[in-house]
Amino acid sequence: MSGGVDSSVAAALLKQQGYEVIGLMLRLWSETGREDSNRCCTPDSQSQARRVAAMLDIPFYVVDARGFFYSTVVQSFLDGYTRGVTPNPCLVCNRLIKWDFLYKHALALGADYLATGHYAIKQKTETGTWQLRRSVDRSKDQSYVLHVLTQEKLARALFPVGEHPKPEVRDLARSFGLSTAARADSQDLCFLAGEDYREFLRRNAPGIGRSGPILNRSGQALGDHQGLAYYTIGQRKGLGVASTVPLYVLEKDVVRNTLIVGTEDELGSTTLLANGINWIAGEPPTGRFHAEVKTRYTAKDAPAKVTPIADRKASVLFDLPQRDITPGQAAVFYMDNVVLGGGIIE
Amino acid sequence: MVDPVYLDYAATTPVDPRVLERMLPYFIKTFGNPSSIHHYGQQAEHAIETARETVAATLNCRPDEIVFTSCGSESDNLALRGAALGMREKIGTNQIITSRAEHHAISKTAEQLARHYGFRVSWLEVDKYGMVQPESVEKMISKDTALVSVMYSNNEIGTVNPISEISSICRAHGVPFHTDAVQAAAYLAVGAPSLGVDILSLGAHKFYGPKGVGALYIRKGTPMLPAQTGGGQEAGMRAGTQNVPYIVGFAEALRLTRGECEQRTAHVHPLRDRIIGTVLEEIPDACLTGHPARRMPNHASFAFKDVDGNLLLTLLDAAGFACSSGSACKTGNPEPSEVMTAIGLSRDWGLGSLRVTLGVGTTPAEIDLFLQTLPGLVEKARSLK
Numbered sequence: 057m058s059g060g061v062d063s064s065v066a067a068a069l070l071k072q073q074g075y076e077v078i079g080l081m082l083r084l085w086s087e088t089g090r091e092d093s094n095r096c097c098t099p100d101s102q103s104q105a106r107r108v109a110a111m112l113d114i115p116f117y118v119v120d121a122r123g124f125f126y127s128t129v130v131q132s133f134l135d136g137y138t139r140g141v142t143p144n145p146c147l148v149c150n151r152l153i154k155w156d157f158l159y160k161h162a163l164a165l166g167a168d169y170l171a172t173g174h175y176a177i178k179q180k181t182e183t184g185t186w187q188l189r190r191s192v193d194r195s196k197d198q199s200y201v202l203h204v205l206t207q208e209k210l211a212r213a214l215f216p217v218g219e220h221p222k223p224e225v226r227d228l229a230r231s232f233g234l235s236t237a238a239r240a241d242s243q244d245l246c247f248l249a250g251e252d253y254r255e256f257l258r259r260n261a262p263g264i265g266r267s268g269p270i271l272n273r274s275g276q277a278l279g280d281h282q283g284l285a286y287y288t289i290g291q292r293k294g295l296g297v298a299s300t301v302p303l304y305v306l307e308k309d310v311v312r313n314t315l316i317v318g319t320e321d322e323l324g325s326t327t328l329l330a331n332g333i334n335w336i337a338g339e340p341p342t343g344r345f346h347a348e349v350k351t352r353y354t355a356k357d358a359p360a361k362v363t364p365i366a367d368r369k370a371s372v373l374f375d376l377p378q379r380d381i382t383p384g385q386a387a388v389f390y391m392d393n394v395v396l397g398g399g400i401i402e
Numbered sequence: 403m404v405d406p407v408y409l410d411y412a413a414t415t416p417v418d419p420r421v422l423e424r425m426l427p428y429f430i431k432t433f434g435n436p437s438s439i440h441h442y443g444q445q446a447e448h449a450i451e452t453a454r455e456t457v458a459a460t461l462n463c464r465p466d467e468i469v470f471t472s473c474g475s476e477s478d479n480l481a482l483r484g485a486a487l488g489m490r491e492k493i494g495t496n497q498i499i500t501s502r503a504e505h506h507a508i509s510k511t512a513e514q515l516a517r518h519y520g521f522r523v524s525w526l527e528v529d530k531y532g533m534v535q536p537e538s539v540e541k542m543i544s545k546d547t548a549l550v551s552v553m554y555s556n557n558e559i560g561t562v563n564p565i566s567e568i569s570s571i572c573r574a575h576g577v578p579f580h581t582d583a584v585q586a587a588a589y590l591a592v593g594a595p596s597l598g599v600d601i602l603s604l605g606a607h608k609f610y611g612p613k614g615v616g617a618l619y620i621r622k623g624t625p626m627l628p629a630q631t632g633g634g635q636e637a638g639m640r641a642g643t644q645n646v647p648y649i650v651g652f653a654e655a656l657r658l659t660r661g662e663c664e665q666r667t668a669h670v671h672p673l674r675d676r677i678i679g680t681v682l683e684e685i686p687d688a689c690l691t692g693h694p695a696r697r698m699p700n701h702a703s704f705a706f707k708d709v710d711g712n713l714l715l716t717l718l719d720a721a722g723f724a725c726s727s728g729s730a731c732k733t734g735n736p737e738p739s740e741v742m743t744a745i746g747l748s749r750d751w752g753l754g755s756l757r758v759t760l761g762v763g764t765t766p767a768e769i770d771l772f773l774q775t776l777p778g779l780v781e782k783a784r785s786l787k
Contacts, residue, residue, distance in 0.1 A: 078720065117716040161713070164782050165720040 057081050057109065057116070059101030061229050061236045062173030062217050064108040068232040069216040070171055071112050078165055079109040079116035082158055085126040087259070090249045104236055111234065119161050121153055128152045130247060134261045137285035140310030141384030144353070145245055147400075151204040159209060171214035174198045175222075178210055186210040188336050188395040193221040200353050203388045203398035207338050254286050261285070268313035270297055273306070273322060281315040284308045290323060290380035324377035330387040333368045333399030340364035340397070347389040347396060349374070351381050362389055370399065406722045407768045411608075411700060411761035412557055412585060413726055417651070418610035424654040425612065428647035436644050437635065446646045453653035460660045461602070461619055462593040469618045469639045470649045474584035474605025477618040478507035480629040480640065481580045481601045482551060486515055488625030489548035489578065499542050500551040501526040501534045502744040503559075505582055508551055509740070526552070531693035532559045532745045536567040547577045554586035554602075558741045558757060559692030560701030562590065569598030578624050584608055584616075588659060589667055589699050600624045604656070606648070610762070611655030615648035670700040670760040673769050677702040677758055680773045685780050691745065691755065700760040705747055709754030709783045717779045723772055726757040754783075 057063045057079045071077050081102060091098070102118065109116035129148045136143025154172065162170045175191035176199040186207055191197045205213060217225050229236060248256050257264050265283035272278060279297045281287060287295075291305040295317060304323045307316040328351070333340070341364065348357035349372055360374040372387060381401060388398035428449060434442025436450050450470070458465040471477045482498070489495050500512050502525050515521040524542050526534050534552050543550065550572050555562045565581055572579035580601035583592050588609040594602055600621040607613040620626055620639070632641025659666075681688055687707035706714070711727040718725050738752030758772070 115719060117719070118712075119716070120710065120712060160786060164717060164786055 057105040058173070059104030059108070059236060059239070060173065061226060061234070061239050062175070064105070064173075064234045064236045065220075065225050065228050065232065066171055066173040066214075066216040067108065067112055067114065068234060069228070070214065071114060072232075073216075075169075077112065077114045077171075078162075078167060079105065079112075079114050080158060080162060080165075081105050081116070081118045082125075082153065083118050083120045083122055084153070084246055085122040085130060086247060086249065087256075104239070107235055117165075119158060121157055124157055125149070125153055125247075130260075133245075134257070134264075136384050137257055137264055138261060140284050140308045142288050142382045143384045144386060145247075146201050146353070147204060147386055150201045155205060155209050155213075159212070163212075169212050169214045171216060173217055174202060174215050175218050176202050176215045177218040178213055178215060185337055190390070190393045190395070191215075191218040196222045199390075199395045200350055200386065200388050200398075203336065203386065203395050204334050205336060206334065207336070210336065257285055266313060268315070270295065270315045270317055272303075273316065273318050278303075278317065284310060284313065284315060287315055288380075289382045324379045325381050326374045326377050328372045328374075328378075328381050328387055329402045330370050330372065330399035331368070331402050333364075333370055333397050335364075335368075335397035336395055337397075340370070345391070347391050350388045350390065351378060351401065352385050355380065357390060368399065404722065406719060406724045407772060408724050408763065409758045409760065409768075409772065410724050410726045411588075411764075412560075412698075412757065412759035414607045414613065415588075415610045415761055416763070417607075417612050418655060418658060420658060421611055421651045421655045425647040425651040428650055432646070434646075436646060437633065446644075449646055450644050450649045453649045456653040456657050457617060460592070460656050462595055463619055464622065466637060467594075467619055467622055469620060469636045470644060470652070471616040471618055471640055472614055472645070473616045474582070474603055474608070475505075475507035475616075476629075477584075477603035477605065477616040478505065478582055479511050480618055480626075481582075481603055481620075482508060482511045482515065482549065483629045484620075484626040484639070485549045485578050485580060485601060485624065486519070486521055487627040490521075491627065492625040493548070495546050495548040496520065497522045497524060497544060497546040498549050498551070499524045499526060499539065499547055501528055501553070503528045503532045503534075503556055503561075503741045504551070504553050505557055505584070508553070508582055512551075521548070522546070528744050530745050531696075532556050532561040532691070532741060533693060533696070534563050534568065536564055536571055539568050540571050543571065543575050543577060547575065549578050549580060551580040551582070554581045554583040554592075554597075555590065555698050555701075556692060556741065557585045558739060558755070559703045559745070560697040560759075561692040562586065562696045562698065565597050565599065569600075572600075573598060585698065587656070589663060589670075594619050594621065604652075606652040606655050609655050609659040612648050612651045615645055615652045617652060666762055667699045669762065670764065673760055673764060673766060674700060674702050674758075676769060677773065681776065684773075684777050688780070689751070691742070691747070698759075702758045702760075704756045704758075705742070705751045706754040706756065706780050706783075707751050708787055709780060710787060711753055711755045713786060714754070714756060714779060714783045717782055718776070721775050721779060723775065726759070727755045 106116055129145045132148050133143050133145045159170050175196040177189040179187045190199045264285045267280050267282055269277050270279045270281050287305050301319050303317045306318045344363045347362050349360045350357050358374050360372050362370050362372050364370045383401050385401055386398045387401050389396040432445045434446035436447040454465040454468050457468050498512050498521050512523045516523045526538050552563055552568055569579045578600040581599045582603045584605045587604050602619040605616040628639050630641050689705050691703045691705050742752035
């Protein structure tokens with residue numbers, strides 16, 4: 057429970073359905089002095105969650121995950137930028153914090169299921185395995201970050217709000233009399249405390265801002281960058297390069313600390329390689345298959361042919377070039393709204 | 403869901419139905435303001451003065467040496483602030499001596515007196531049981547000492563301090579001595595003259611009285627300024643209309659506690675010893691915190707190595723047992739408490755504290771169940787670390 061409307065309604069729905077519900081809140085890491093702005097575990101959100109739990113007459117506990125969160129989520133965020141990729145800490149958080157650390161705590165408390173306020177649907181197939189599907193509200197769908205779930209975890213997962221569109225969830229909150237009904241949707245990374253990630257990197261990974269050359273594809277020097285971590289593939293604004301045509305970030309060459317830029321028609325690629333794939337069914341589909349592939353949480357699906365290869369990898373060939381394939385983000389494969397799996401873009 | 407087994411009587415106790423019975427007439431029927439001239443006022447005044455006499459009889463002191471407050475913490479605040487300022491006004495002394503294992507009501511007040519009022523606070527070290535050695539008071543006390551404050555028994559680890567010895571040292575130096583007896587009053591003798599203390603704090607809800615009422619014994623002649631000023635109630639020591647029903651409840655709870663102290667002790671003491679024995683025998687890397695013998699008869703407290711004490715409390719609650727810990731913190735921000743640090747526990751032990759405190763409602767069957775459950779939960783908490 058985060059104190060927000062989704063997890064509050066999730067708890068209320070389960071209680072209404074007759075489950076014995078225990079409220080758990082994760083205490084996550086914040087930079088010293090910024091604890092009040094961490095979006096998911098401020099003292100305010102905690103007292104909100106506590107109020108909701110009390111109204112629902114369920115026990116409520118806060119689980120301290122600060123140390124583990126730092127050593128996994130934050131550290132891999134910093135490492136990712138140091139390596140020159142654009143990491144997605146929410147994926148690490150879902151895999152290691154929510155669906156491992158918290159999951160184990162829930163089971164230790166005697167729980168049969170771990171329920172969250174994620175917008176996603178789980179469904180049993182005819183063969184008795186579990187499927188993860190997109191939520192009915194496509195605009196709120198969070199199945200992208202849940203592609204990390206295994207059969208074991210999915211069997212014990214519940215997503216009570218996944219069957220409802222967001223406006224309906226707010227209505228439910230009101231009808232349950234929950235004080236969180238009107239709370240704003242959370243945005244951005246919790247530990248950035250509403251700040252630009254570049255500021256966070258400047259403070260927490262000072263070595264990262266090593267400037268270097270900006271080149272185009274033909275090797276022509278166009279200026280200097282402030283540190284590769286501060287740029288994202290496809291980025292146009294803030295390059296500080298004078299040019300008659302708009303320039304975009306094409307590539308980050310970490311070895312040579314060089315930022316490669318180019319024009320819009322140079323942008324985009326039809327292929328990617330995904331690593332460390334989790335196939336939700338446990339096994340990849342046999343052979344090459346057609347799928348809708350999502351390369352960022354906010355990206356549109358793109359049709360592609362996916363070829364699973366050994367060592368939990370897959371190569372993806374898009375029907376059309378994709379503009380912002382970004383190493384460090386996940387490529388998630390969908391077929392008829394079912395999440396087949398996903399992995400990190402190399 | 404069945405109510406969890408309550409093993410947190412040091413945090414608070416349920417109100418004794420006999421106490422509640424005594425309080426009820428003073429909400430609607432005898433509701434007057436004790437300061438009013440009329441009949442209603444006189445009735446209310448009669449109620450609180452009778453309560454004061456009852457308390458005085460229990461403490462073996464004069465009624466005009468009792469000041470009613472809103473809680474134990476307020477009593478501690480009045481004691482420290484009032485005596486420090488009173489002594490400064492009368493004698494000009496500026497040193498406050500207190501221990502490293504006090505309740506925050508004392509330590510935070512002392513810190514404020516130092517930071518904003520120019521007093522000098524000297525902190526008495528405690529031994530590994532959390533006990534203050536009288537010799538250390540003797541060593542620290544000086545011509546400039548305004549007040550010594552040492553708790554009677556420790557809320558976290560149950561250790562009982564040698565109050566009489568410390569009070570004779572203070573008396574010999576002519577320095578007022580305060581003791582926080584909020585925890586102790588539930589089981590120990592709180593006769594003020596026999597303890598030799600000058601100021602003593604009490605709170606009703608630790609001995610089956612209601613929350614929201616406390617008292618302070620102030621030996622006649624002790625220099626004191628009020629901490630809360632206003633209408634001059636409570637002999638000018640504590641302004642504000644008295645909380646008549648709660649004061650009546652306080653007196654009745656204290657009276658019953660004195661009368662039933664022996665039988666309550668006989669009930670909890672063997673159960674507590676069973677808890678201590680079994681835990682130390684059956685759980686690896688566990689130690690008793692606080693003194694093995696000189697401790698509250700209802701109080702068992704432990705430290706478990708490499709256990710998140712908060713998580714252990716969560717697991718216990720989910721398993722149906724309500725306990726507490728030295729670093730109890732609902733917000734998931736555990737730090738070893740000052741007491742754990744003061745008795746010399748390292749962080750890997752200090753974070754894993756557990757306090758189990760018993761009361762009149764505790765049954766042997768509950769303790770059996772608790773002792774069957776705890777070892778597995780400690781193991782579980784360790785495995786999640």
